Amino acid sequence: MLANAAVFVGTGYLLLRTADDPVRAGLLWSVNPLLISVLVVGGHLDTLVAGLAVSAIHLARSSTRWHHDLTVGGLIGLACGVMVSAGLLGVGLAWPLLRSGAWRPADRQACAAALTLAALYGVCGTHALAPLSVASRLVSAPSLSAVFDQFGTAVLGPHATAAIVSVLGPVVMLALAWALRRRAAPDAPSIIALPFALAFAWVLAAPWSMPW
Template sequence: MPSQPAWLTYPVMILGVLLACGGLTGMLAAHARGWSPDPRVLFAVSALFVLGFVNLTPVGSGDTASYAAYGRLAALGYDPYTTTPDDALQHTAYFSLISKSWQNTPSVYGPIATWIQEAAARIGGDRPWLTIWMVLIFNGLVFLGVGLWLLLRSGDPVRATLLWTANPLLIEVLVTGGHVDTLVAAGTIAALRLSRPGSRLPGELAAGGVLGVAVATKIDAGLVAATIAGCLLAQRRHRALTVLTGSALFTAVALYVPFGLSALAPLASVSKLVALPSVWDLPWLAGRAVFGPAATLTAIGVLWPLLMIAVIVLLFRRVVAAAEPSTAVNLTTIAWIVAAPWAMPWYCTTGWSALADQEPPTRLVPAGLWLGAVTMVLALVHSSGGHPW
């Protein structure tokens, strides 16, 4: 099927997001009133939809084209952290699929993501559609793996499945977009489970290890690691804090070593972006007119982490048992999304995974409502409508 015009695709995507939010709200409300389907059947039916979606063209985002391009660069022997698609892929089938804003940008993803992208590109070769398909399939399998973990380990498997595997909003944002944030969510869930009170030394080591892998997938996972560490400190679990922190740092550093500091360099340029919707839109417009772009971006770069901390404090004061790690990860995710100058709906993934992992399930409100609202707004604004595909 040829590419459809924007006047058609954007309204369809907006309608899809609204219907997904309505469907999720309806299912959770029904479950709260006593609806309790067999969680295994719910998971199986949802898995069929997920497996179907990974065999379709990516929807809502063009990020998979960037993933494929960075993987192709690595497969050809280039360093994707110092080489851009514009440098080496201009005359290939990959280049036209990449959003223009990323054609001159090196990879901002961690070594784990790069190796996954490279593996997909080695299978795809000079066929970007096959590389993208491999990325989608891997992402879908990780998504289902997280769902299966929740199904088997949760005290309320129906609720956990509704919030993750059967969540139409997550399927639309995360699965159809093929985002690497799914792997970060997997590390988040594993770390939360392995570091719970009563865990022993091997579990604490493993928790730190999976957090290190998550950070080496996408640097944003460092916020999850810091949140869990803060909870361990608040719980006075000093041994667990020491072991988890040491294991996470060792793993992350070991995984970044093959690429060196060049793997972190591209993050500096991306961290200076301001996107709609953001609390920094008006300050950015006013500041660049008065003080210039450079000074304004520097000021925003200093101020937004302070705003995030303030929002975290505010949320923690309003939510009971906020020091419980799953709840804390959910709240810090919301604070980060609200305060950051650049945020996308798939950045909410760690919050959803933590929400699905929370015990007992009565903690769904109000954090769940806040997370749902933030994800919906970002999904409505940032859907690509199938373009530039």
């Protein structure tokens, strides 16, 4: 919790110093009682992922040199090392670069992220990925898939339903991300709007999702 508090305060400081509207950033992050309760008091690692994500997006917005791209990729790799779902952040940051034809910055970010992640798993071992394969077939009560899971289990059986849910989850997530991106403000930078759309769609569509 102390480590989460330190990361939370550091992320809030970065947002206050760099946001176009510091007051709004402070209200939504630094003094937000919901985030303080979930990210600090909750004692989970999501605070670290959020801090790394904010840092990566901030640096990617002002990236002008090759070492900036490597740093962004390293931050993405570290975030993925904490929670693999942070890979959506890498996709959201790389997509605008690929669409604009900036292949080299995208390649540098991808290589740095992959090398960082490989180094982390080289230390921890690939057994750290075991919970991921298990969770891909689980459905939590607060998720949107809970009703389908209960109905499908009764009609098709648990194994068939789990297989369908694991396939439909990413499809629903991408559909929601597309809808959210279209609803974003026209002047919203893609480097911010795309990671937000993907992350928020994942929160809504992921079959196995905890309140934090």
